[in-house]
Amino acid sequence: MTQGLFIIYTGHGKGKTCAAFGQALRAAGQGLRVCIIQFVKSRACGELTALEQLSGSTGSVEIHQVGSGFSWRDKEMTRFKESALAGWQLARDKIGSGDCDLVILDEFTYLLHFHILSPGDVLPVFTQRPEKMHLLVTGRDPGEELLDAADLVTEMREIRHPFKKGVAAQKGIEW
Amino acid sequence: MTQGLFIIYTGHGKGKTCAAFGQALRAAGQGLRVCIIQFVKSRACGELTALEQLSGSTGSVEIHQVGSGFSWRDKEMTRFKESALAGWQLARDKIGSGDCDLVILDEFTYLLHFHILSPGDVLPVFTQRPEKMHLLVTGRDPGEELLDAADLVTEMREIRHPFKKGVAAQKGIEW
Numbered sequence: 131m132t133q134g135l136f137i138i139y140t141g142h143g144k145g146k147t148c149a150a151f152g153q154a155l156r157a158a159g160q161g162l163r164v165c166i167i168q169f170v171k172s173r174a175c176g177e178l179t180a181l182e183q184l185s186g187s188t189g190s191v192e193i194h195q196v197g198s199g200f201s202w203r204d205k206e207m208t209r210f211k212e213s214a215l216a217g218w219q220l221a222r223d224k225i226g227s228g229d230c231d232l233v234i235l236d237e238f239t240y241l242l243h244f245h246i247l248s249p250g251d252v253l254p255v256f257t258q259r260p261e262k263m264h265l266l267v268t269g270r271d272p273g274e275e276l277l278d279a280a281d282l283v284t285e286m287r288e289i290r291h292p293f294k295k296g297v298a299a300q301k302g303i304e305w
Numbered sequence: 306m307t308q309g310l311f312i313i314y315t316g317h318g319k320g321k322t323c324a325a326f327g328q329a330l331r332a333a334g335q336g337l338r339v340c341i342i343q344f345v346k347s348r349a350c351g352e353l354t355a356l357e358q359l360s361g362s363t364g365s366v367e368i369h370q371v372g373s374g375f376s377w378r379d380k381e382m383t384r385f386k387e388s389a390l391a392g393w394q395l396a397r398d399k400i401g402s403g404d405c406d407l408v409i410l411d412e413f414t415y416l417l418h419f420h421i422l423s424p425g426d427v428l429p430v431f432t433q434r435p436e437k438m439h440l441l442v443t444g445r446d447p448g449e450e451l452l453d454a455a456d457l458v459t460e461m462r463e464i465r466h467p468f469k470k471g472v473a474a475q476k477g478i479e480w
Contacts, residue, residue, distance in 0.1 A: 135467055135478060139320055143459035148327030149320040152352060153478070155330055156323065159351030160477035176334030177327060189477075231477065264478060281472065283465040284318035289458035292310055297456065302335035302364075302407065303310060303328070303439060 143288035146268040162231035170197040170237035228260040239269025249275035318463035321443040337406035345372040345412035414444025424450035
């Protein structure tokens with residue numbers, strides 16, 4: 131029995147986005163068509179530069195960065211909401227089209243935290259996707275309703291993090 | 306303050322190897338030289354096919370699969386030990402040479418579980434590596450001594466897994 135899986139990588143530890151991109155790499159290497167929509171990160175990450183070079187015999191990877199970053203300051207929050215909703219529209223189109231085998235919504239759960247979307251908005255779209263399509267959502271605290279709907283959930287639990295020892299974020303490791 | 310980090314991705318949940326390959330992708334995209342040694346997996350994974358296509362402006366990724374698979378049957382266990390020890394020699398050479406910016410030892414902790422190596426064998430090599438070199442180890446139950454020596458530890462905790470519902474491993478998702 132095989133089926134399209136709804137996967138959630140959550141938790142407060144490091145590794146969610148890395149695992150999502152590793153999953154994209156694995157899927158593309160097996161000839162799958164992958165679409166990644168990043169809802170928060172918007173700077174040039176190493177994984178983007180690298181993935182853009184994939185071509186040829188592997189499947190395809192398309193990446194959309196819709197996150198304009200976010201801030202508690204009012205103006206930026208308005209901009210974040212707008213870009214998030216545009217990203218959600220793109221996600222709905224990609225999921226509905228059936229043109230991808232794996233859709234990755236990176237840092238998507240922020241849209242639920244900030245009440246830009248509700249579980250009632252997103253779950254019908256997720257559960258009524260094409261039968262063979264895999265869906266991977268990352269982000270902290272997705273909430274019970276999303277967790278209940280998922281087929282596979284891994285919590286990336288922080289055991290130790292170097293920021294707490296005063297080590298700065300480093301190129302190639304954190305971005 | 307920046308420094309070479311010793312990172313462990315552990316836990317019984319899915320995502321450790323994906324996160325390691327995502328990390329390799331990120332690092333390579335930032336121009337770092339990455340060396341991956343896989344101690345257990347030996348079949349053609351999608352991520353390998355994909356990573357092999359990376360070239361050009363990104364850093365380099367070299368991948369060595371030293372694991373011949375393993376089994377509780379005596380003969381295979383002997384072969385696994387031999388290949389594991391050869392892999393460890395390769396890891397020591399790579400770490401000692403300083404030719405890489407990130408060394409990834411995927412599923413390395415099995416060598417400790419099966420008492421092929423002890424923490425006393427590996428920790429001096431890990432802690433005396435070149436100062437700027439990042440080291441990433443994946444695998445279940447690394448043990449207290451490795452955990453204590455690490456700068457960053459994430460536990461991939463299994464919350465839900467589709468195998469338990471009878472869904473088979475799928476190309477592009479599990480390999």
